[in-house]
Amino acid sequence: MNFTYLSQVEGPEDVKRLSFSQLSELAEEIREYILATVSRTGGHLASNLGVIELTLALHYVFESPKDRIIWDVGHQCYPHKILTGRRDAFPTLRQRGGISGFPKPSESEHDVVETGHASTSLSIGLGLRMGMELLRREGKVVAVIGDGALTGGMALEALNHAGHLKKDLIIVLNDNDMSISPNVGALSYYFSRLSSTSSYQHFREWVDGIIAGIPHYGGRLMDMVERLKAGVKSLVYEQNLFSVLGFEYVGPIDGHRIDRLVQVFQDVREMQRPVVVHVKTRKGKGYPYAEEDPTTYHGVPSFCVDSGEVASSGKVTFTQAFSQALLCEASKDERITAITAAMETGTGLAPFRQAFPDRFYDVGIAEQHAVALAAGLARAGLRPVVALYSTFLQRAIDQVIHDVAIPKLPVVLAIDRAGLVPGDGETHQGIFDVPMLKAVPGMTILMPATADEMHLMLRWALERGGPVALRYPKDVCLPPLSACEEELIPGRGVFLRETGEAHVLLVGAGGHLRELLSAAELLSGEGIPADVYHLRFLKPLDFVHLGKIFSRYRGVYLLEDGVASGGVGETILAAVDVEGVRLVHKGVPDEFPTHATRQELLADYGLDAAHIAELVREGVGGSRRLHSHSA
Numbered sequence: 001m002n003f004t005y006l007s008q009v010e011g012p013e014d015v016k017r018l019s020f021s022q023l024s025e026l027a028e029e030i031r032e033y034i035l036a037t038v039s040r041t042g043g044h045l046a047s048n049l050g051v052i053e054l055t056l057a058l059h060y061v062f063e064s065p066k067d068r069i070i071w072d073v074g075h076q077c078y079p080h081k082i083l084t085g086r087r088d089a090f091p092t093l094r095q096r097g098g099i100s101g102f103p104k105p106s107e108s109e110h111d112v113v114e115t116g117h118a119s120t121s122l123s124i125g126l127g128l129r130m131g132m133e134l135l136r137r138e139g140k141v142v143a144v145i146g147d148g149a150l151t152g153g154m155a156l157e158a159l160n161h162a163g164h165l166k167k168d169l170i171i172v173l174n175d176n177d178m179s180i181s182p183n184v185g186a187l188s189y190y191f192s193r194l195s196s197t198s199s200y201q202h203f204r205e206w207v208d209g210i211i212a213g214i215p216h217y218g219g220r221l222m223d224m225v226e227r228l229k230a231g232v233k234s235l236v237y238e239q240n241l242f243s244v245l246g247f248e249y250v251g252p253i254d255g256h257r258i259d260r261l262v263q264v265f266q267d268v269r270e271m272q273r274p275v276v277v278h279v280k281t282r283k284g285k286g287y288p289y290a291e292e293d294p295t296t297y298h299g300v301p302s303f304c305v306d307s308g309e310v311a312s313s314g315k316v317t318f319t320q321a322f323s324q325a326l327l328c329e330a331s332k333d334e335r336i337t338a339i340t341a342a343m344e345t346g347t348g349l350a351p352f353r354q355a356f357p358d359r360f361y362d363v364g365i366a367e368q369h370a371v372a373l374a375a376g377l378a379r380a381g382l383r384p385v386v387a388l389y390s391t392f393l394q395r396a397i398d399q400v401i402h403d404v405a406i407p408k409l410p411v412v413l414a415i416d417r418a419g420l421v422p423g424d425g426e427t428h429q430g431i432f433d434v435p436m437l438k439a440v441p442g443m444t445i446l447m448p449a450t451a452d453e454m455h456l457m458l459r460w461a462l463e464r465g466g467p468v469a470l471r472y473p474k475d476v477c478l479p480p481l482s483a484c485e486e487e488l489i490p491g492r493g494v495f496l497r498e499t500g501e502a503h504v505l506l507v508g509a510g511g512h513l514r515e516l517l518s519a520a521e522l523l524s525g526e527g528i529p530a531d532v533y534h535l536r537f538l539k540p541l542d543f544v545h546l547g548k549i550f551s552r553y554r555g556v557y558l559l560e561d562g563v564a565s566g567g568v569g570e571t572i573l574a575a576v577d578v579e580g581v582r583l584v585h586k587g588v589p590d591e592f593p594t595h596a597t598r599q600e601l602l603a604d605y606g607l608d609a610a611h612i613a614e615l616v617r618e619g620v621g622g623s624r625r626l627h628s629h630s631a
């Protein structure tokens with residue numbers, strides 16, 4: 001691709017040399033570059049297309065890295081990466097060994113913090129500001145936060161604190177009326193009202209002009225006039241949520257007008273107090289398919305730029321299986337309600353919303369509230385299902401313990417993206433929920449392997465009456481397996497492969513069993529018959545039953561695509577000791593898995609079929625009880 005201006009931009013200082021019309025052309029070149037790249041690699045398209053002019057204006061006015069620009073969530077950092085030395089590396093976006101789709105200080109001094117979860121920028125920005133002041137460091141702090149991320153409790157806690165402290169913090173509210181789906185809630189409604197008074201800024205400038213035009217008088221008369229001016233200002237301006245909280249408010253500004261943005265940022269740069277700059281942008285800007293349907297193009301796999309057609313394997317994913325099963329159960333039991341924290345499409349709840357709009361709640365980016373809300377609904381006699389990604393459930397562990405588990409409420413946690421997660425990297429791995437949930441008294445944890453088993457387990461969970469977690473990866477379901485249709489017996493699993501002659505048993509659960517089955521196939525072809533056992537339950541576990549099963553083998557391999565430390569293998573190792581049987585445990589070691597495909601990550605940690613088979617081959621002669629993560 002030939003880019004006139006983009007080819008000249010090696011770093012943010014080059015942006016400052018361009019005229020406004022050149023910057024507009026540069027914006028279009030960046031748009032084309034992002035579109036071409038993301039259509040191939042997959043990634044967060046729509047948000048990035050929407051912030052190109054905003055990013056250019058920020059780098060034009062501020063001096064990164066001395067000025068610290070923090071991107072909330074960080075999924076909209078592509079233009080920033082392209083402008084800060086990663087233009088040529090951009091085609092490696094989200095690929096193993098390539099650049100991350102999120103800010104990463106290890107990649108560039110222009111990336112202030114590692115992010116991926118929403119609503120953290122204001123707290124971190126405020127802390128940074130306070131630290132810089134105490135250490136007398138120069139520079140401004142700018143936090144760019146979307147209207148979706150601003151619905152998160154943490155962001156509101158930080159606004160409360162920052163407004164009170166009156167620190168020199170610049171908040172850029174990037175308001176596009178969208179979270180992943182249309183933004184929801186009273187705040188979202190409030191932002192639309194603020195935006196619809198688009199004359200606010202002009203009116204304000206007009207009033208400023210009139211007030212500035214009042215001549216200065218000396219002595220007491222001056223005091224009176226100044227007080228009058230202040231009174232007029234407060235009447236005109238301060239009827240605004242942000243100003244009530246202690247912020248100067250500027251906006252709404254057209255987020256695609258670079259000249260206007262630059263002018264405003266130059267003004268607020270001189271302020272020494274907390275300020276909110278409200279910028280209106282269009283998600284998906286410049287790519288008609290994404291403008292029309294920003295939800296589909298929020299986080300998108302590879303797609304055809306011309307037709308907009310998105311790649312799909314055509315196979316049933318765990319998310320789809322959950323979605324269909326929930327729909328079916330909900331049609332029979334009107335107590336079933338569904339809650340999402342701004343992940344309606346990702347968690348497969350869109351069909352539920354369409355079918356049962358009165359029983360569906362999108363609470364915004366508010367996982368803690370989602371779980372506590374479910375506790376309230378359950379207390380009222382309903383059967384709430386909270387569908388969350390494993391990584392975002394981390395936010396709500398206290399609510400799971402305090403509000404759901406202690407009172408033993410019938411809340412179902414549908415935990416999607418559990419296990420190793422492709423593409424997004426460290427911040428989005430679903431590898432910590434097992435240790436966290438396993439430790440909670442009364443919690444049941446299930447892992448389906450097939451679509452039918454998903455349905456069976458969901459029905460069982462809804463009937464059970466206590467807290468149940470159903471966890472599954474971002475993957476396609478295993479094909480139908482008759483063992484997975486057997487009745488569920490708490491603590492017990494099923495054999496997916498039982499040869500009657502094997503000395504080796506591979507033990508795992510859920511979607512990861514595909515690797516175990518393939519490994520068994522490989523080994524059998526080499527004359528090492530291996531059986532495969534699907535735990536189904538990660539909690540409770542019937543240790544006596546497991547002991548009896550294990551005693552029939554010489555080597556038992558406990559395999560999981562979550563953290564080994566605190567994983568289910570560790571629990572089994574601690575409770576089951578069978579004379580003469582070699583027990584090996586392998587999971588994700590003590591590190592944060594980076595961005596790569598799920599298959600690459602499984603291979604990295606020795607959890608794919610080839611490595612599992614290799615582990616078994618090496619097995620003879622090792623120590624009897626092995627923790628792979630400590631080995």
Ligand SMILES: Cc1ncc(C[n+]2csc(CCOP(=O)(O)OP(=O)(O)O)c2C)c(N)n1
Pocket residue numbers: 047073075076116117118145146147148149150176178179180283341342343365367392395
């Ligand atoms: C704690 C948490 N929950 C959910 C998400 C998933 N998520 C990523 S981006 C996003 C929407 C953010 O909306 P907004 O801040 O307005 O940014 P936009 O995509 O509109 O640019 C959501 C819900 C997340 N990253 N973190």
Ligand SMILES: CC(=O)[C@@H](O)[C@H](O)COP(=O)(O)O
Pocket residue numbers: 044073075116117298299300346417424474
């Ligand atoms: C930025 C973010 O947190 C989400 O957009 C996340 O990347 C979605 O992941 P999926 O693409 O797996 O739904």
Ligand SMILES: [Mg+2]
Pocket residue numbers: 146147148149174175176177178179183
């Ligand atoms: Mg938004």
